[in-house]
Amino acid sequence: MSITLADARVVTPEGVHEGWLTVEDGRITHVGRGTAPGPGHSLAGRYVVPGFVDIHCHGGAGGSFPNGDQDEARRIAALHARHGTTTLMASLVTASLDDLARATSALADLCEDGLLAGIHFEGPYISRARCGAHDPALLRDPSPGEFAGLLAAGRGHVRMLTIAAELPGALDTVREAAANGVIAALGHSDATYEQTLAGVDAGARVATHLYNAMPPLHHRKPGPIAALLEDERVTVELINDGVHLHPAMTRLAYDVAGPARTVLITDAMAAAGMGDGSYLLGPMKVEVTDGVARLAEGGSIAGSTLTMDVAFRRAVREAGLSMTEAAEVTALTPARVLGLDDRLGSVSVGRQADLVVLTDDLEVAGVMRHGSWITEPR
Structure with a gap:
């Protein structure tokens, strides 16, 4: 045709x-x-x-990828496709190893069908001090051998692992991920500047939602934000929804990293495309009010209700990107992160x-x- x-x-x-x-x-x-x-x-x-490429998405249309329900996953993908996302990675959250393996195996079927571009583990190898909307009782220290078991459940479709560089075993697990073609991403981390650079040296190449769930910039303690922004090996994710970041911080990251190292993501959860109300993100109860998702207990931001078309629009209107630059950070650069820029x-x-x-x-x-x-x- x-x-x-x-x-x-x-x-x-x-x-x-x-x-x-x-x-x-x-x-x-x-x-x-x-x-x-x-x-x-x-x-x-x-x-x-170009069709948008979202490398960090937990759900939408009332469904959640961490549930490992294939019908829910199809509904999520259809919702985001209507908003322009033609390539979508399924992000999981911290859970028991058995639950992670079960969800991963179910979603791997949809990767093989071409519906999903891969699976992203956001947890359980993250910092208790910066865990955000993850259940702290289920967090674990990284283990290369344990991670290899999760990789096996994914049958070659695990594409990204978010990890806190300062945890015991983290650097060896980053190396294990890189050796298996999995993108190691640093985030949900309380690492110092030096620990973060050690993670990059070990093979990490992405910053999971830069600024969020990590220590803020400080003139004597630059921390992970400065390390991730300045290292040209690292691509930084930004949640450009007007809630997670002030537009000035979006512009700052973009001015430093440029379009070739900046990726806009949704970090969307089940309420994307839905109304306010009560939802789940993995095992955590979330309340959505005026489109903002927060944990029912504690009030931490719990993902977003963002879709990629809104992220694109905000990039042009709020961050001042050109149409070409906005297309790069919503499509070409995330495709490059996934190694798919020769195809899409x-x-x-x-x-x-x-x-x-x-x-x-x-x-x-x-x-x-x-x-x-x-x-x-x-």
Whole structure:
């Protein structure tokens, strides 16, 4: 099947231009400027950006990946796809090893089906002092051998592990992750500057939701934030929902790390796409009020209700990113983190036809995944 999208403002890595593109057999085969050479589907001047890639998401549509329920997982993926996320990683939270293995095995089936891009363990190897919305009773010191058992449950689909660098056994576990092709991410950590750099030297390459669940910047104790921002080996995640971060801190991280080292994530939980009310995040009870998720006990922020289209829109309106830069931090850079940037993440010839059509107000008007419309623009 071949389709031409005409009369578009096409957002490519090189910039934005008025033009057209052709999709054949699920891939982009032509990207042109000006008037399309033949009949096509007119987008009436709307933007075309690459499908969003979310590497940190716990749920949505009332469902939660940590439950390990495949029907819930499909519902979550469908919700985020309607908001432009065409590549989605399932993030788990701290739980017992048996529960983690069970959920991982169930979600691995959906990775094999192509619905999910992988599985992310956020816990149990995190700091008790910075555990946020994780159950402190279930936290554990890292163990390479124990982690290898969780990897086995994932059958090659575990893609990321969040770990606190200061914990006993952490550096060896980071090395174990890297040796098995798993992205080690530093976060939920009370580490010093030096301990954080040791984690990076051991192979960690991502900062889990920079700023959140780690010591703040201090002029005599720079801590993990300074170490992760300044090290060019590290890509930093940001939750750009207006709750987790002040826009000035988003801009600060972006100015230091740049688009090639910045990834916007949702960190969404079950309430994404839903209303206020009571929810669960793993075993933890969460109350959502005015769209903000907090633990019922203690009040810690417990994920978000964010979707990637909102993160994109805020990046342009609040953080001052250009359309090209916003596309990079919501699609190309996270695709690069996953090692998939040769297949997706940009509106480029040869890439997978994962596309989002946006209005002038940057609202989603259409979503295409693998060359088929999820939501067809009218």
